[in-house]
Amino acid sequence: MIRRSARDGLVEAAVAANLDDLLAYAERRAVDRGDAADALGNALEIVWRRRGKLPEDPLAARMYLFGVLRRVMLNTNRSRRRGTAAVQRLRVELEAEPSGDVEMRLDVAAAIAALPCEQAELVRLVHWDGFSIADAAELLGLNASTARGRYSTARAALQAALAEHRRLVR
Structure with missing residues (x-):
């Protein structure tokens, strides 16, 4: 049986509360929707792996999520025109x-x-x-x-x- 921690619930709640805005952020900055989805998926994977760093405050958590996605997008778009x-x-x-x-x-x-x-x-x-x-x-x-x-x-x-x-x- 897999044990869920309170931190897992915190990540899930933060992602659920901000998912639409994160996807919109990625879509506005990506070349196409597929790139936006890939970037968001990569960002969420990073957030999950580093869930101990997610702030408990909802606004701080939102900013953290956007920050991770922003860095993923910068890396993704670096080679694109x-x-x-x-x-x-x-x-x-x-x-x-x-x-x-x-x-x-x-x-x-x-x-x-x-x-x-x-x-x-x-x-x-x-x-x-x-x-x-x-x-x-x-x-x-x-x-x-x-x-x-x-x-x-x-x-x-x-x-x-x-x-x-x-x-x-x-």
Whole structure:
């Protein structure tokens, strides 16, 4: 008979509470859904093997799960082309959608992809994944004030890029 520990239940509860958000995080950053599923599976395997390190606090556990998945994704995507390939894939997916705001979302995605990697990831964590700037900073291993500065710089760059695009479209 296999004995289950309280730690096993903690891991299961943390994964169950965050699984949909983790999968969405992986899908937005992977080249295709298969890569996202593989990365999530690898991350969950790591979490299970290192279950003693999972924090008991639900928010800290969520951040730990995202941190593990983020590192797995970085390793997975390291050899892949960045930026333009993801924007092109997003363009194809969004053009298939019957939505009136497709062009705006494409413009925003392209503007985010044009940011330096550190700023783009910070913007994605805050706006796509719902983290606060302080939590995103911790996840990225940054000082909170550094993250706030990078976020401010990224917002200014995004506003300028989108304003320029609107000016050109008119």
